[in-house]
Amino acid sequence: MTHNLLILEGDGIGPEIVAEAMKVVDCLQSDYGFQAEIEHGLIGGAGVDGAGDPLPEATLDQAKQADAILLGAVGGVKWDSLERPMRPEQGLLRIRAGLDLFANLRPAILYPELVDASTLKPDVVSGLDIMIVRELTGGIYFGQPRGIRELENGEKEGFNTLVYRESEVDRITRVAVDVAKKRSSTLCSVDKANVLEVSELWRNKVTEICDEVGGINLSHMYVDNAAMQLIREPKQFDVIVTGNMFGDILSDAAAMLTGSIGMLPSASLNSDNKGMYEPIHGSAPDIAGKGIANPLATILSVAMMLRYSLNEGELADKIETSVRQVLADGARTADLGGSMTTSEMGNAVITVLKSN
Numbered sequence: 001m002t003h004n005l006l007i008l009e010g011d012g013i014g015p016e017i018v019a020e021a022m023k024v025v026d027c028l029q030s031d032y033g034f035q036a037e038i039e040h041g042l043i044g045g046a047g048v049d050g051a052g053d054p055l056p057e058a059t060l061d062q063a064k065q066a067d068a069i070l071l072g073a074v075g076g077v078k079w080d081s082l083e084r085p086m087r088p089e090q091g092l093l094r095i096r097a098g099l100d101l102f103a104n105l106r107p108a109i110l111y112p113e114l115v116d117a118s119t120l121k122p123d124v125v126s127g128l129d130i131m132i133v134r135e136l137t138g139g140i141y142f143g144q145p146r147g148i149r150e151l152e153n154g155e156k157e158g159f160n161t162l163v164y165r166e167s168e169v170d171r172i173t174r175v176a177v178d179v180a181k182k183r184s185s186t187l188c189s190v191d192k193a194n195v196l197e198v199s200e201l202w203r204n205k206v207t208e209i210c211d212e213v214g215g216i217n218l219s220h221m222y223v224d225n226a227a228m229q230l231i232r233e234p235k236q237f238d239v240i241v242t243g244n245m246f247g248d249i250l251s252d253a254a255a256m257l258t259g260s261i262g263m264l265p266s267a268s269l270n271s272d273n274k275g276m277y278e279p280i281h282g283s284a285p286d287i288a289g290k291g292i293a294n295p296l297a298t299i300l301s302v303a304m305m306l307r308y309s310l311n312e313g314e315l316a317d318k319i320e321t322s323v324r325q326v327l328a329d330g331a332r333t334a335d336l337g338g339s340m341t342t343s344e345m346g347n348a349v350i351t352v353l354k355s356n
């Protein structure tokens with residue numbers, strides 16, 4: 001079976017890390033019988049520069065046709081002063097919305113070899129394996145009305161709307177429940193129900209779905225406490241389900257538990273398991289073009305793509321095993337305290353993958 005893949009390099013370190021991930025895809029094709037038709041498209045600042053839009057229509061069309069999408073990263077100072085609709089981040093938000101990729105899975109796994117790369121004490125983080133399920137197409141990121149308006153006294157006021165419908169909470173909860181059932185059936189829903197009505201509704205709906213499905217050990221936690229608990233005793237968590245903005249923040253915090261944000265892949269799925277796969281880190285303008293970014297989050301995103309959208313779980317295992325192996329062999333990019341370049345790290349993974 002031939003898989004149709006769309007590759008969106010994006011901006012900053014995006015092209016560098018995606019190049020390494022594509023070496024992995026090439027290797028799967030040459031050595032493991034993986035068949036793919038590969039297209040490339042523009043998004044983010046590259047879309048603005050190349051086609052006058054952070055999400056050119058052609059890219060969205062390609063994305064709708066594809067079985068899965070691999071994305072590098074978007075954004076950079078060059079485009080920061082453009083009006084909001086032209087900013088690179090809008091391309092990312094629009095492709096998520098345009099494909100209805102409401103379920104964002106962000107695993108935070110500490111590889112044993114990296115226990116000393118974390119800023120937390122080894123006994124706090126060793127063995128860490130958390131899955132954050134972030135709602136991705138609703139909440140304050142998309143709520144209307146939004147804007148900046150001028151008040152009568154001439155003062156300006158910025159405003160956004162945090163809104164969730166029952167149906168949105170329902171579907172993300174069901175995804176989280178499915179994920180939890182494949183693990184320890186423990187789910188922690190994170191909200192701010194002590195202050196926000198939208199969280200009150202969220203909490204009630206999550207409880208209702210879990211009662212209906214049964215067999216889930218559900219707890220609720222306020223987001224401020226969850227942020228603290230993630231740092232204090234992260235291993236108390238297994239699967240976390242939360243809204244768009246809380247999930248954005250908590251997943252960056254969780255990333256640091258694993259030693260480097262350069263290690264974390266993600267999957268963004270719609271209700272048919274069509275997905276877009278991207279590292280959770282950004283375009284890192286400060287190191288872009290230097291060839292020193294860690295490509296492992298992107299390589300691990302390829303593994304998630306194989307597992308969740310392409311039904312190629314064995315190949316996903318091979319990639320993950322190879323990443324583990326190179327880390328065990330001592331391979332380290334700068335973010336992990338080493339000095340390997342982006343392509344040296346990619347090549348190290350390929351060498352192991354070929355011999356597996």
Ligand code: IPM
Pocket residue numbers: 075089092093248280282
């Ligand atoms: C992420 C990023 C994005 C987000 C930005 C780049 C729009 O931080 O994927 O976590 O906030 O969702």
Ligand code: MG
Pocket residue numbers: 248249252280
């Ligand atoms: Mg983020």
